[in-house]
Amino acid sequence: MAAHAFGLPADVSLYSPFSTASTPGKGRPQDSTTPFGVRSGLNIRLAGEFAAVVEWGDYIVFAKASGPRQATGALVAVGRQHDRLALDVSVSASSVGVSQTEKEKNDAEAICEDIGSTIASGLSAVVVAEHYPKSVLPLNVSVVSCPPGGFSAERVLPCAMAAAMTATALCVHVSDIVSIANVVSRGNTVLADPAVGEDLPDGDKTERKHLTTLGLTYITKEVLLLRSASSPGEGEGSRGGKPNMSKILSYGFSATTQVSREIEKVIGERAHRKDP
Numbered sequence: 001m002a003a004h005a006f007g008l009p010a011d012v013s014l015y016s017p018f019s020t021a022s023t024p025g026k027g028r029p030q031d032s033t034t035p036f037g038v039r040s041g042l043n044i045r046l047a048g049e050f051a052a053v054v055e056w057g058d059y060i061v062f063a064k065a066s067g068p069r070q071a072t073g074a075l076v077a078v079g080r081q082h083d084r085l086a087l088d089v090s091v092s093a094s095s096v097g098v099s100q101t102e103k104e105k106n107d108a109e110a111i112c113e114d115i116g117s118t119i120a121s122g123l124s125a126v127v128v129a130e131h132y133p134k135s136v137l138p139l140n141v142s143v144v145s146c147p148p149g150g151f152s153a154e155r156v157l158p159c160a161m162a163a164a165m166t167a168t169a170l171c172v173h174v175s176d177i178v179s180i181a182n183v184v185s186r187g188n189t190v191l192a193d194p195a196v197g198e199d200l201p202d203g204d205k206t207e208r209k210h211l212t213t214l215g216l217t218y219i220t221k222e223v224l225l226l227r228s229a230s231s232p233g234e235g236e237g238s239r240g241g242k243p244n245m246s247k248i249l250s251y252g253f254s255a256t257t258q259v260s261r262e263i264e265k266v267i268g269e270r271a272h273r274k275d276p
Contacts, residue, residue: 053163059159061142063160065172068085068137085130086137090139114153119141122161
């Protein structure tokens with residue numbers, strides 16, 4: 001049986017929660033054609049680890065979370081944080097889509113490091129950390145596919161954050177409804193919820209660009225709704241050929257062990273119960 005690039009069996013399909021539109025023609029909005037699919041849960045559980053796969057066009061990101069584990073051995077330093085769960089986040093990129101030149105390899109490593117810091121910062125607002133004293137949750141995120149020359153923080157971050165949030169929420173308790181911090185970029189560096197006027201370590205004064213505001217709605221252990229709030233400039237079209245991530249993510253996407261109609265049923269029932 002053939003396998004996916006990230007090592008899962010071929011019968012584990014990637015799930016797109018909204019229909020794929022055809023190639024845009026005249027009068028058809030271009031930024032509504034790219035599906036953002038997430039697949040996660042028990043049917044891709046790996047020996048005690050929960051995994052999530054995100055596919056957005058040519059971008060595929062795989063994340064797995066295992067634990068939480070007691071902070072022992074090499075993890076003691078990571079878990080030494082006031083009797084609360086600590087996140088041990090690592091982000092890496094395969095050679096797929098990353099040029100073999102030394103400079104671009106170094107750039108990709110720097111982007112992965114920034115994305116890892118952003119994920120750890122964002123997830124700290126999601127996880128109910130006090131439920132897991134003196135413990136560590138290892139979270140490994142891998143960018144397994146991207147188009148040649150397309151490895152940038154702006155495009156990889158939403159996929160990586162979505163995969164990380166999904167795998168984490170399936171592994172530990174998260175808040176019922178929580179909004180992830182605003183995610184912005186300056187050049188190829190990303191920041192989560194930066195303070196006004198905050199500068200990057202290298203003193204870069206270039207203009208900060210808002211990427212998206214990711215939010216996680218926790219419905220049940222099997223049904224998660226991961227979405228993006230509106231961002232400044234959402235109504236504007238794509239500039240310079242770059243995808244409008246806020247526009248695409250605002251359609252919403254779901255991660256679940258069930259199929260889409262079951263998600264819609266649960267969400268619909270909850271909405272109905274709230275109606276007067």
